[in-house]
Amino acid sequence: MKHETDPDDAEPTSGPQTAGGEAVLRGKATINDVARLAKVSKKTVSRVINESPFVKQKTRDAIKAVIAELGFTPDPQARALARRKSFLVGLVYDNPSPQYVVNIQRGILDALEGTDFQLVLHPCDRSKPDHVARIQSFIQQHKPFGLILPPSVSEDEPLALALNEADVDYVRIASVELDTPSRMIRTLDGDGGAAAGRHLADLGHRNIAHIHGPLSFRSTHERRAGFERALAEAGLVLRPDMAVEGGYTFEGGVAAAEHLLAQPHPPQAIFAGNDEMATGAYVAVRRAGFRIPEDISIVGFDDTPIAGRLWPALTTVRLPIREMGSAAATLLLQTADGMTTKKLITFSPEIIVRGSTAAPEGTEAT
Amino acid sequence: MKHETDPDDAEPTSGPQTAGGEAVLRGKATINDVARLAKVSKKTVSRVINESPFVKQKTRDAIKAVIAELGFTPDPQARALARRKSFLVGLVYDNPSPQYVVNIQRGILDALEGTDFQLVLHPCDRSKPDHVARIQSFIQQHKPFGLILPPSVSEDEPLALALNEADVDYVRIASVELDTPSRMIRTLDGDGGAAAGRHLADLGHRNIAHIHGPLSFRSTHERRAGFERALAEAGLVLRPDMAVEGGYTFEGGVAAAEHLLAQPHPPQAIFAGNDEMATGAYVAVRRAGFRIPEDISIVGFDDTPIAGRLWPALTTVRLPIREMGSAAATLLLQTADGMTTKKLITFSPEIIVRGSTAAPEGTEAT
DNA sequence: TTCGAAAATGTCACCGGTGTCAATCCTAAT
DNA sequence: ATTAGGATTGACACCGGTGACATTTTCGAA
Structure with missing residues (x-):
C-alpha cells in the first residue's frame, strides 16, 4: 500500500490537510500531489513546469491552476539530481578591487531575482598552481548551471580550455576579444x-x-x-x-x-x-x-x-559594472530559455569629470 | 538481476572502464562504484562518508582507500535530496555599507573553504512588507543548511521568529543580546x-x-x-x-x-x-x-x-568584520559536527588612531 | 468511414544518496 | 560450548524530480 489508489481520488484527499478549503502552503507540496489533484501523470506536470510546448493548452491550464492552489514549487535539489545540473550560478573571481566585485555581484543578483537560480561565490587565487583544478572540482561536484568570470579570471585561457572540456556554460567579462570563443561581456x-x-x-x-x-x-x-x-x-x-x-x-x-x-x-x-x-x-x-x-x-x-x-x-x-554583471547573468540564463541569441554585449566607458582634474596653473584649458 | 551477483565480482569489473589499472577520475565515481569495489553495501559507504562511529576500523580503512583511489566525492544534490537539507549557507543581508558586506563574505568564505558548503547570497529589503515571506520561501525551496544574519537583518525579530518555525539554523551578528535566543556573534x-x-x-x-x-x-x-x-x-x-x-x-x-x-x-x-x-x-x-x-x-x-x-x-x-564572518560560519557548522559547544562569541572593538584626530588648535592633549 | 502521422500523455527506470529496520557478526558471560 | 546483547552491516524503499521510449489521442487526408 503506497499511496491510496482509492476510487475517490477526485477529492483533494490526502496531501497536506485541507482544513477549510483555502490553499495550503505548509509542508511543501510535491509534483506527485499536483499530479494526483490534476489527475495527470507527474511527467505531464513536469512538462508544464519546464514549459514544454507539447502539452495541450487545456491540460496546461488545469495543471497550472492546481500548482497555484497548492503553492507548489519544484525542488531544486531533486531537479538538479535528475538533470545532472544544479540551479547555481557561480561567480568565480580573483580581483584586487573589492568594489568591482560587489558591483558585479549586485548586477548578477539583479538579473537572478525572480528566477530559480542562486548566486554562489567562488573566489580563487590564480597564483596558486592548482586553481584550475579547484574550479574543476567545484564544477564536478556542484554542477553549476553556469559561471560568470570577471577579469582577471576571464582572461585565464587555461581555465577557459578546461571549462570547455567540462560541462558548464560560462560568460566572461573582459576588455578584449579572447582566444577561446565564448559568450562574453566586453568593455571598450x-x-x-x-x-x-x-x-x-x-x-x-x-x-x-x-x-x-x-x-x-x-x-x-x-x-x-x-x-x-x-x-x-x-x-x-x-x-x-x-x-x-x-x-x-x-x-x-x-x-x-x-x-x-x-x-x-x-x-x-x-x-x-x-x-x-x-x-x-x-x-x-x-x-x-x-x-x-x-x-x-x-x-x-x-x-x-x-x-x-x-x-x-x-x-x-x-x-x-553593475549593469555588466546583470547582462552577464542574463546572457547566461538565455540558454535556459533555449534561445541562445546574443553572444556578445559591449559596454562603452564614459568619462565622468569631477573635481580632481583642472587645467594646469597659469594655463587655460583648450 | 540488479547488480551482478556473479562469483568473480572481486575484480573491478564494471564501473568506469579501468583501462590499464590506474584509478579513474573521469565521469565522477558514485557511491555505488565505491561500494562495489570495497565489497560492502552502499549504506556502509554512506556511513563512512558521514563519519558514523558504527563502522569497524578495518572496514572504514578499506572503504577510505577505495574512495581515495576513485577520487570519489559525494554528490551534494543527491545528499540534499535525501536529507532534505542542502549544503548551502545563506548570507541574508540588508546593509547600507557594501564594505561591511564584502568583509563578512570574505570571513564566511574563509571558514567555508575546504568544507562541502557553499555560500549563496541572499540580499533582502527590510522595508518591503513581504521580506520575511521571501526569505521563508527561499528556505523552503533551497533548504539551506543555515543562515548568517549580519545587522540589521540580525535585529529583525519577526524574521527570527519565522526562522525558528522554519527548519533552519542561523547565526546572528549583532551588537546586543537579542530577544529571541540563538547562536550569535556579538560585538561590544x-x-x-x-x-x-x-x-x-x-x-x-x-x-x-x-x-x-x-x-x-x-x-x-x-x-x-x-x-x-x-x-x-x-x-x-x-x-x-x-x-x-x-x-x-x-x-x-x-x-x-x-x-x-x-x-x-x-x-x-x-x-x-x-x-x-x-x-x-x-x-x-x-x-x-x-x-x-x-x-x-x-x-x-x-x-x-x-x-x-x-x-x-x-x-x-x-x-x-572578516573574523566575525568567519566565526559566524564556524559557529554555524558546529552543528554539522554534532557538537554544539559555544553559542556566543564576543568581539571587542579597538580604536585605531590615525591622522584625522588631533588636539584642538592652541591646546595640548591630556 | 478509415488510416496514418503528429500531438499528447503515460510508464518506468534512474539520478546518487539517506533513513528505517532487519540480519549477521562478535565478544564476554554463563 | 552456549548464548545474550551490543556492534556491524545490509536490504530496500524513498527523496522529488527527469529522460527515454511506449502508448493513446486527435485530426486531416484518402
Whole structure:
C-alpha cells in the first residue's frame, strides 16, 4: 500500500490537510500531489513546469491552476539530481578591487531575482598552481548551471580550455576579444583610456603620467593603449619613466605615485588605471605637499563608489559594472530559455569629470 | 538481476572502464562504484562518508582507500535530496555599507573553504512588507543548511521568529543580546563608542558632535550610549543639537555634517557612527573650508578599507568584520559536527588612531 | 468511414544518496 | 560450548524530480 489508489481520488484527499478549503502552503507540496489533484501523470506536470510546448493548452491550464492552489514549487535539489545540473550560478573571481566585485555581484543578483537560480561565490587565487583544478572540482561536484568570470579570471585561457572540456556554460567579462570563443561581456577599455587621455590633454596638460595595473591583466594594456593613442592625437607621448605599475591596488598606487613624484620633472597629471590606484595617488600627492587639482590632476578608472567619496571627487572613467554583471547573468540564463541569441554585449566607458582634474596653473584649458 | 551477483565480482569489473589499472577520475565515481569495489553495501559507504562511529576500523580503512583511489566525492544534490537539507549557507543581508558586506563574505568564505558548503547570497529589503515571506520561501525551496544574519537583518525579530518555525539554523551578528535566543556573534559596540568618546575627550575636545545611524539599528544606540558614557566620564555632555542622524550612508554623512557645521557653535570634533558617514563628514568639512584635523577632528567606526584610503587617514574604531564572518560560519557548522559547544562569541572593538584626530588648535592633549 | 502521422500523455527506470529496520557478526558471560 | 546483547552491516524503499521510449489521442487526408 503506497499511496491510496482509492476510487475517490477526485477529492483533494490526502496531501497536506485541507482544513477549510483555502490553499495550503505548509509542508511543501510535491509534483506527485499536483499530479494526483490534476489527475495527470507527474511527467505531464513536469512538462508544464519546464514549459514544454507539447502539452495541450487545456491540460496546461488545469495543471497550472492546481500548482497555484497548492503553492507548489519544484525542488531544486531533486531537479538538479535528475538533470545532472544544479540551479547555481557561480561567480568565480580573483580581483584586487573589492568594489568591482560587489558591483558585479549586485548586477548578477539583479538579473537572478525572480528566477530559480542562486548566486554562489567562488573566489580563487590564480597564483596558486592548482586553481584550475579547484574550479574543476567545484564544477564536478556542484554542477553549476553556469559561471560568470570577471577579469582577471576571464582572461585565464587555461581555465577557459578546461571549462570547455567540462560541462558548464560560462560568460566572461573582459576588455578584449579572447582566444577561446565564448559568450562574453566586453568593455571598450581602450576607449576609456583614450577618453582619459583626451580629457587631460584638452585641459592643457603636457607632462602626463600613467599608473597602470598588472601586466597580466588585459585591461592594463587596453587602457594604456587607448590612453597613449589619445596623447598621440594631441601630439604628446607617454615617456617611459612616466609609466609605472601599481598592481591595481591602493598600496601600489601610493608607491607608484611616490615614484613619479620623485622624478626630476614630476607630472602635472596622472591617469591611474583604476580608482584604487588613483586613491593611492591622492595620498602620495598630498603627502608630498601638492594640491589636487591645482598642482596635479588625477584621473581614475571604474567609477567605483570611492571615486565620489574622495575630496575632491575623482574624475574617472565610468564602467557600468553593475549593469555588466546583470547582462552577464542574463546572457547566461538565455540558454535556459533555449534561445541562445546574443553572444556578445559591449559596454562603452564614459568619462565622468569631477573635481580632481583642472587645467594646469597659469594655463587655460583648450 | 540488479547488480551482478556473479562469483568473480572481486575484480573491478564494471564501473568506469579501468583501462590499464590506474584509478579513474573521469565521469565522477558514485557511491555505488565505491561500494562495489570495497565489497560492502552502499549504506556502509554512506556511513563512512558521514563519519558514523558504527563502522569497524578495518572496514572504514578499506572503504577510505577505495574512495581515495576513485577520487570519489559525494554528490551534494543527491545528499540534499535525501536529507532534505542542502549544503548551502545563506548570507541574508540588508546593509547600507557594501564594505561591511564584502568583509563578512570574505570571513564566511574563509571558514567555508575546504568544507562541502557553499555560500549563496541572499540580499533582502527590510522595508518591503513581504521580506520575511521571501526569505521563508527561499528556505523552503533551497533548504539551506543555515543562515548568517549580519545587522540589521540580525535585529529583525519577526524574521527570527519565522526562522525558528522554519527548519533552519542561523547565526546572528549583532551588537546586543537579542530577544529571541540563538547562536550569535556579538560585538561590544558600546565599548567602541566609549573608546571614541574617550579618545576625543582626552585630546582636549569639549564641543563634540555625533552623527549616528538609523534608529532602527541596535548598533546606533549602542555606539551612541557608549560614546555618551565616555563623555560623561570626562565631564562632558552630548548636546541634543550636536547629535544628528546620517543613515549609515555617505550622503547621509555629508548632510548631517553640513547641518552640524551650520550651527552657531560648530563642533570641534565629530564622531560618526560608521566610516561611510565619516567619509561624508570629510567632504562636508572640506566644502565648508575647514581642515582635518586642525580645525575639526573626525572619528569613524568599523575600519572598513576606505578608512585607510582617505587623507588624512581616518581614526576609527575597528571591528574585526572578516573574523566575525568567519566565526559566524564556524559557529554555524558546529552543528554539522554534532557538537554544539559555544553559542556566543564576543568581539571587542579597538580604536585605531590615525591622522584625522588631533588636539584642538592652541591646546595640548591630556 | 478509415488510416496514418503528429500531438499528447503515460510508464518506468534512474539520478546518487539517506533513513528505517532487519540480519549477521562478535565478544564476554554463563 | 552456549548464548545474550551490543556492534556491524545490509536490504530496500524513498527523496522529488527527469529522460527515454511506449502508448493513446486527435485530426486531416484518402
